[in-house]
Structures are given as structure tokens and as C-alpha cells.
Amino acid sequence: MTDPVARLRAAGCVWAEDEAALLESAAADAAELEVLVVRRVAGEPLETVLGWVEFLGRRLVVVPGVFVPRxxxxxxxxxxxxxxxxxxxxxxxxxxxxxxxxxxxxxxxxxxxxxxxxxxxxxxxxxxxxxxxxxxxxxxxxxxxxxxxxxxxxxxxxxxxxxxxxxxxxxxxxxxxxxxxxxxxxxxxxxxxxxxxxxxxxxxxxxxxxxxxxxxxxxxxxxxxxxxxxxxxxxxxxxxxxxxxxxxxxxxxxxxxx
Incomplete structure (x- = not known):
């Protein structure tokens, strides 16, 4: 796959390097990473792509279709x-x-x-x-x-x-x-x-x-x-x-x- 950082940056992700690192850590292999990058580039919130959001030092489960805690x-x-x-x-x-x-x-x-x-x-x-x-x-x-x-x-x-x-x-x-x-x-x-x-x-x-x-x-x-x-x-x-x-x-x- 092409460079995830470049693709995320082109999609307008301000923290492209950090997001790419998180997506890479969440993916089991290159194929899964590609799926995650495609979802993020399409505009899905990073948190629902990863499946979690950090809140007061805890990781909370989030899925597509929910409000992501701020x-x-x-x-x-x-x-x-x-x-x-x-x-x-x-x-x-x-x-x-x-x-x-x-x-x-x-x-x-x-x-x-x-x-x-x-x-x-x-x-x-x-x-x-x-x-x-x-x-x-x-x-x-x-x-x-x-x-x-x-x-x-x-x-x-x-x-x-x-x-x-x-x-x-x-x-x-x-x-x-x-x-x-x-x-x-x-x-x-x-x-x-x-x-x-x-x-x-x-x-x-x-x-x-x-x-x-x-x-x-x-x-x-x-x-x-x-x-x-x-x-x-x-x-x-x-x-x-x-x-x-x-x-x-x-x-x-x-x-x-x-």
C-alpha cells in the first residue's frame, strides 16, 4: 500500500503521523491496515476506526454510529x-x-x-x-x-x-x-x-x-x-x-x- 501518512495528510488529517502510528498498531497485517486507512481517509472519526477513545486516562469502546466523547x-x-x-x-x-x-x-x-x-x-x-x-x-x-x-x-x-x-x-x-x-x-x-x-x-x-x-x-x-x-x-x-x-x-x- 502507498504511504499511510501521505494519504492521511492528503485527506486533511492534521496529525497524520500520529494517526498513522495508531492505525498501524491497531492492524494485524497490511490488509487490515489498508481497510483502516481507507475508512479514516473517507472521513470516519479516528476513534471509531480504532474502536476506542481515551477519556480521563481510560480507553472506552466506541463503534461507528455513536457520539464520540470529547x-x-x-x-x-x-x-x-x-x-x-x-x-x-x-x-x-x-x-x-x-x-x-x-x-x-x-x-x-x-x-x-x-x-x-x-x-x-x-x-x-x-x-x-x-x-x-x-x-x-x-x-x-x-x-x-x-x-x-x-x-x-x-x-x-x-x-x-x-x-x-x-x-x-x-x-x-x-x-x-x-x-x-x-x-x-x-x-x-x-x-x-x-x-x-x-x-x-x-x-x-x-x-x-x-x-x-x-x-x-x-x-x-x-x-x-x-x-x-x-x-x-x-x-x-x-x-x-x-x-x-x-x-x-x-x-x-x-x-x-x-
Missing amino acids: RRTELLARMTRREVAARNGRPVVVELCCGVGPVAASLDTDAELHVADVSEVALACARTNVPAAAAHLGDLYDALPSRLRGRIDVLAANAPYVPTDRIADMPPEARDHEPRTALDGGADGVDLHRRIAAGAAGWLVPGGVLLVETSPGQAGLTIAALEAAGLTAGVEVDQDIGGCVVVGRLTRTAGERA
């Missing part, structure tokens, strides 16, 4: 860790819109873990990445067993937040290879955040926390959604990785209003 989501994972560590006993932790389960997979804890997503393909990856978690297929809270109502201590969500009309501007590896349901957040990108916020009080314990990944430009809208649902909200940003997470705390019992 480094910015490490902030959401670190904040979830912090909130879980602050709890006594065996807290109940849920990752909504979990995709391949990066947040839950990052937890070194004996917490009761749950992951939920609308994608069977992504949920299959999450089952592999977080074998200790109970996996639930469905749309947001509809996926969760009713016994979790009022029992969740920490609820983390990286729900889609790309405004619909901005999807066309995304890199081809995202817009052409990741499911639209994992990207499209509605007209202003906050539709899913509003739905998650609206139901949170019924699922969290008093003092429970909701953590929602968003963008700095949308944080105000996400905060407004959580406050409208009766949560006390704030925001945390990690500029080094581009992470932005809105934090909402339930300070009243479900159903109460100020």
Missing part, C-alpha cells in the same frame, strides 16, 4: 466524581444521554450506577464500558425505572446542545458520522436541557444535584431552565479543555415551590 466532557466527569465523593452511604448516580457512558465509566465508586440513552448501539458500548451500571433504553426519564423517583443523588447529562442550524457547520466527521439525535439540541440548542430540568425535581433527592454540560454561550439559557424548574443553579468552566457545566441543586422537596 475532552471537554472531562469537566462533567470530574464534577460528577466530586459530587459523588461528597455523599455518604451508597449514592444513586444516573448518567442521562449517556452515549458510551464516559461519565459513569470515570467513577471509582461503589455507588448505584445507572446509564440511559435512546440509542441501542451507544448503550451496548456503555454496557461494556461500565459493566457495573444498570443500562436503560429510552428517552430521558422515560428510560428510568420508577423506583428511582426521588432517589437520585447525582444526575449528570451531556445532552445534545448544538443548535439545529449549526449542525451543517460542524466538521464532517461529526455531522456525517455521528447520529443527529446526539447532536441536535433544537433551535437554540437548549431543548433537551429544558426537558431534563423540568423533570429533575421529581427524580432527585432533596439536596440532589443535576449537572448539565453546555457551552459558555448557552450557559445562561441552561441556568434559566434549571431555575425555572426550582433548582438553585450556577456554572463552572474549564477554559483549558473548553468545558462548561451548569450545576443545579434541589433545595426543596419535589413538588414544593418558593
Whole structure:
């Protein structure tokens, strides 16, 4: 086969040498390497070509047709860790819109873990990445067993937040290879955040926390959604990785209003 580095560079891969080395290490022989290079040159994300993505020092399984975790989501994972560590006993932790389960997979804890997503393909990856978690297929809270109502201590969500009309501007590896349901957040990108916020009080314990990944430009809208649902909200940003997470705390019992 012709030089993989040259082919990757010609296809627009900025880190062609590094990518070629990873593909070569993943291939059993020259024929398999050719298949992998062809897939990458065609625009498939490097992570799904390799079959894994590195997230907080761990390799998580990813396959074609799933949303590939970004480094910015490490902030959401670190904040979830912090909130879980602050709890006594065996807290109940849920990752909504979990995709391949990066947040839950990052937890070194004996917490009761749950992951939920609308994608069977992504949920299959999450089952592999977080074998200790109970996996639930469905749309947001509809996926969760009713016994979790009022029992969740920490609820983390990286729900889609790309405004619909901005999807066309995304890199081809995202817009052409990741499911639209994992990207499209509605007209202003906050539709899913509003739905998650609206139901949170019924699922969290008093003092429970909701953590929602968003963008700095949308944080105000996400905060407004959580406050409208009766949560006390704030925001945390990690500029080094581009992470932005809105934090909402339930300070009243479900159903109460100020």
C-alpha cells in the first residue's frame, strides 16, 4: 500500500503521523491496515476506526454510529466524581444521554450506577464500558425505572446542545458520522436541557444535584431552565479543555415551590 501518512495528510488529517502510528498498531497485517486507512481517509472519526477513545486516562469502546466523547466532557466527569465523593452511604448516580457512558465509566465508586440513552448501539458500548451500571433504553426519564423517583443523588447529562442550524457547520466527521439525535439540541440548542430540568425535581433527592454540560454561550439559557424548574443553579468552566457545566441543586422537596 502507498504511504499511510501521505494519504492521511492528503485527506486533511492534521496529525497524520500520529494517526498513522495508531492505525498501524491497531492492524494485524497490511490488509487490515489498508481497510483502516481507507475508512479514516473517507472521513470516519479516528476513534471509531480504532474502536476506542481515551477519556480521563481510560480507553472506552466506541463503534461507528455513536457520539464520540470529547475532552471537554472531562469537566462533567470530574464534577460528577466530586459530587459523588461528597455523599455518604451508597449514592444513586444516573448518567442521562449517556452515549458510551464516559461519565459513569470515570467513577471509582461503589455507588448505584445507572446509564440511559435512546440509542441501542451507544448503550451496548456503555454496557461494556461500565459493566457495573444498570443500562436503560429510552428517552430521558422515560428510560428510568420508577423506583428511582426521588432517589437520585447525582444526575449528570451531556445532552445534545448544538443548535439545529449549526449542525451543517460542524466538521464532517461529526455531522456525517455521528447520529443527529446526539447532536441536535433544537433551535437554540437548549431543548433537551429544558426537558431534563423540568423533570429533575421529581427524580432527585432533596439536596440532589443535576449537572448539565453546555457551552459558555448557552450557559445562561441552561441556568434559566434549571431555575425555572426550582433548582438553585450556577456554572463552572474549564477554559483549558473548553468545558462548561451548569450545576443545579434541589433545595426543596419535589413538588414544593418558593
